[in-house]
Amino acid sequence: MNRFIRSTLVAVTALVATGAVAAGKYSPGASDTEIRVGQTMPYSGPASAYAAIGKAQAAYFQMINEQGGVNGRKITFLSLDDGYSPPKAVEQTRKLVEQDEVLLLFNSLGTANNTATQKYLNAKKVPQLFVATGASKFGDPKNFPWTMGWQPNYVAEARVFAQWVLKTRPDAKIAVISQNDDFGKDYLRGIKEVLGDKAAKMIVLETTYEVTDPTVDSQVVQAKSSGADVLMNIATPKFAAQIIRKAADIGWKPVQLMTDVSASVGAVLTPAGLDKAKDLISASYLKDPTDARFKDDPAMKAYYAFLKKYMPGADPKDSFNAYGYNSAANLIHVLKTCGDDLTRENVMKVASTMKDVELPLLMPGIKVNTSPTDYYPIAEVVLIRFDGQQWQPFGDVMSGR
Amino acid sequence: MEAFLHQLFAGIATGGIYASIALALVMIYQSTHHINFAQGELAMFSTYLAWTCVEAGLPWWAAFVLTVVASFVAGAVIERVVMRPVQHAPVLSVVIVFIALLVILNSLAGWIWTYTIKTFPSPFVMPRALENPWLSAHEAGSIGVTLAVLVALWAFFRFTRLGLAMRAAAQNPVSSRLAGIRVGQMLMLGWGLAAAIGAVAGMLIAPVVYLDPNMMAGVMLYAFAAALLGGIDNPVGAVLGGFIVGVVENLAGAYLVGTELKLTVALALIIGVLVFRPTGLLGRRTVVRV
Numbered sequence: 062m063n064r065f066i067r068s069t070l071v072a073v074t075a076l077v078a079t080g081a082v083a084a085g086k087y088s089p090g091a092s093d094t095e096i097r098v099g100q101t102m103p104y105s106g107p108a109s110a111y112a113a114i115g116k117a118q119a120a121y122f123q124m125i126n127e128q129g130g131v132n133g134r135k136i137t138f139l140s141l142d143d144g145y146s147p148p149k150a151v152e153q154t155r156k157l158v159e160q161d162e163v164l165l166l167f168n169s170l171g172t173a174n175n176t177a178t179q180k181y182l183n184a185k186k187v188p189q190l191f192v193a194t195g196a197s198k199f200g201d202p203k204n205f206p207w208t209m210g211w212q213p214n215y216v217a218e219a220r221v222f223a224q225w226v227l228k229t230r231p232d233a234k235i236a237v238i239s240q241n242d243d244f245g246k247d248y249l250r251g252i253k254e255v256l257g258d259k260a261a262k263m264i265v266l267e268t269t270y271e272v273t274d275p276t277v278d279s280q281v282v283q284a285k286s287s288g289a290d291v292l293m294n295i296a297t298p299k300f301a302a303q304i305i306r307k308a309a310d311i312g313w314k315p316v317q318l319m320t321d322v323s324a325s326v327g328a329v330l331t332p333a334g335l336d337k338a339k340d341l342i343s344a345s346y347l348k349d350p351t352d353a354r355f356k357d358d359p360a361m362k363a364y365y366a367f368l369k370k371y372m373p374g375a376d377p378k379d380s381f382n383a384y385g386y387n388s389a390a391n392l393i394h395v396l397k398t399c400g401d402d403l404t405r406e407n408v409m410k411v412a413s414t415m416k417d418v419e420l421p422l423l424m425p426g427i428k429v430n431t432s433p434t435d436y437y438p439i440a441e442v443v444l445i446r447f448d449g450q451q452w453q454p455f456g457d458v459m460s461g462r
Numbered sequence: 463m464e465a466f467l468h469q470l471f472a473g474i475a476t477g478g479i480y481a482s483i484a485l486a487l488v489m490i491y492q493s494t495h496h497i498n499f500a501q502g503e504l505a506m507f508s509t510y511l512a513w514t515c516v517e518a519g520l521p522w523w524a525a526f527v528l529t530v531v532a533s534f535v536a537g538a539v540i541e542r543v544v545m546r547p548v549q550h551a552p553v554l555s556v557v558i559v560f561i562a563l564l565v566i567l568n569s570l571a572g573w574i575w576t577y578t579i580k581t582f583p584s585p586f587v588m589p590r591a592l593e594n595p596w597l598s599a600h601e602a603g604s605i606g607v608t609l610a611v612l613v614a615l616w617a618f619f620r621f622t623r624l625g626l627a628m629r630a631a632a633q634n635p636v637s638s639r640l641a642g643i644r645v646g647q648m649l650m651l652g653w654g655l656a657a658a659i660g661a662v663a664g665m666l667i668a669p670v671v672y673l674d675p676n677m678m679a680g681v682m683l684y685a686f687a688a689a690l691l692g693g694i695d696n697p698v699g700a701v702l703g704g705f706i707v708g709v710v711e712n713l714a715g716a717y718l719v720g721t722e723l724k725l726t727v728a729l730a731l732i733i734g735v736l737v738f739r740p741t742g743l744l745g746r747r748t749v750v751r752v
Contacts, residue, residue, distance in 0.1 A: 110577055269721050273680035275671050278472040279712045286465035299579050332581045
């Protein structure tokens with residue numbers, strides 16, 4: 062009797078299994094009714110301001126589910142806290158892959174955290190899609206075919222900055238103050254690539270700071286004494302604000318280009334002093350939700366409606382909300398295109414053959430493009446200038462590919 | 463030459479920052495013979511209190527006084543509630559408690575006030591006659607306040623009975639108790655004073671480095687170097703050490719070793735002092751009779 066029940070069970074399971082195969086091809090984490098998506102995000106710890114991204118994405122997937130899901134499948138979004146600590150990110154990522162069996166990892170945040178999980182995910186052949194960092198090392202399909210970036214990477218942005226300086230001030234004397242880590246080094250690399258032979262002559266000072274330095278006053282003083290007329294401010298928010306303020310305080314007014322990492326009016330320019338930040342130049346690829354020109358833009362209207370319904374109380378000016386909204390839209394595009402072939406291989410195939418994909422909040426003219434040898438989905442930016450109140454885009458879309 | 467002067471004054475200004483925190487370290491060491499690793503976070507937390515008061519519309523100096531008093535009380539309470547139970551525990555346990563305090567205060571501040579940097583206003587205005595490109599009003603003002611705290615502290619330990627009693631309680635609790643000193647109260651007082659001095663330091667530092675929960679991480683490293691260099695039991699030495707570390711670090715960073723090795727200069731100083739002159743420049747050698 063016992064044996065009978067068991068064999069019947071086996072038969073039934075086999076039937077169900079073959080039924081599933083008939084409807085679609087699946088890797089773990091996908092089925093006829095569900096797609097499981099994993100993520101690690103700093104909901105606690107020093108970088109928890111970024112948590113807004115994960116929350117916006119969860120809200121976006123909720124909206125998609127209420128609209129019927131992706132080709133009839135609901136998204137189950139498992140976004141876990143890693144406290145911005147790489148060992149914790151590894152632990153949570155393993156849990157997501159082995160216990161929760163997610164189809165893919167999506168937009169996990171932090172350079173160090175993604176570095177820590179990259180080898181594991183590639184060995185397991187689990188897609189590590191659209192990592193939330195601008196480090197250029199996450200677009201290396203030859204060595205890490207399962208890892209893909211998303212936002213414009215630091216090298217791309219540096220290239221655009223250098224192109225602009227070459228075009229508008231070919232005789233510029235450039236001083237670079239950068240953070241002494243992968244982030245700062247990516248930038249230096251991009252700048253030097255574009256300047257080429259002229260780099261030695263044009264860059265009159267390269268100086269760095271450590272994140273443990275209480276102030277960067279000394280570096281700014283050094284940069285001023287170098288006689289430079291262009292300053293590259295390659296710093297994270299606190300230090301970027303210090304650089305802007307110190308330069309103004311010692312009466313130095315170079316053309317200042319600042320990384321988009323710190324281009325927040327609320328978190329950087331206000332502490333530095335809005336008058337001191339006037340004429341600062343940075344780069345952007347997302348539409349500014351506060352910009353009056355996009356007031357009647359249908360995508361912007363949809364974004365505001367989304368915030369109102371799914372994230373009441375969220376600050377529309379917080380650029381992290383827009384970031385989460387847009388990256389989630391990109392993932393949904395990939396999953397929709399996959400159709401009924403929701404294997405991990407197909408997810409990577411679709412993600413690496415995106416052609417001129419438009420996302421709701423990308424600046425006009427910027428599109429998502431990838432190829433099996435180019436794992437940098439967004440590589441164009443628009444330069445922006447701070448007018449003392451808000452950022453104003455100027456010039457054409459510039460490519461950093 | 464102008465560049466050199468700029469670097470020199472930038473060094474003196476940051477030296478003042480290190481000196482003010484080093485003073486708090488000396489204070490706690492003088493009264494408990496422990497190095498409080500959470501000193502910086504206590505100062506940071508106090509500064510957030512001051513910021514909250516200023517945001518609520520209080521004048522700067524009122525917020526200052528209120529914060530110093532509140533920090534004094536909080537310091538004393540922490541001693542009574544957290545430190546007293548581990549009074550007789552081995553030194554490692556005490557260190558662990560300090561580190562726990564550090565982590566708790568840091569996370570608590572992040573939870574309450576978020577990790578976004580905030581501006582903290584400065585109360586100092588430079589008279590027009592003294593305006594110069596090297597030293598801002600705030601830098602000059604905070605050096606002045608640090609020196610004033612130093613004089614007060616030195617006089618307190620040197621000339622008052624209470625100061626003498628505190629030193630005695632730290633150095634030899636058993637004999638002090640026999641001589642009628644209430645050792646427990648002295649410890650509470652020491653913690654309170656250290657927290658109050660830390661609060662002053664925090665409010666002087668925040669306008670320069672911005673207010674965020676991690677504002678003290680780097681400062682503490684240099685303050686340790688300063689306190690050790692000057693002599694961990696001597697307030698004058700700590701302040702002198704602060705200025706020396708600030709200037710040496712800046713000049714070495716700009717002209718000798720490059721900015722990448724600035725922090726290494728501070729660590730080399732710590733190790734150098736410990737190896738060659740463990741008592742620091744002005745510290746007193748203690749001789750123990752066996």
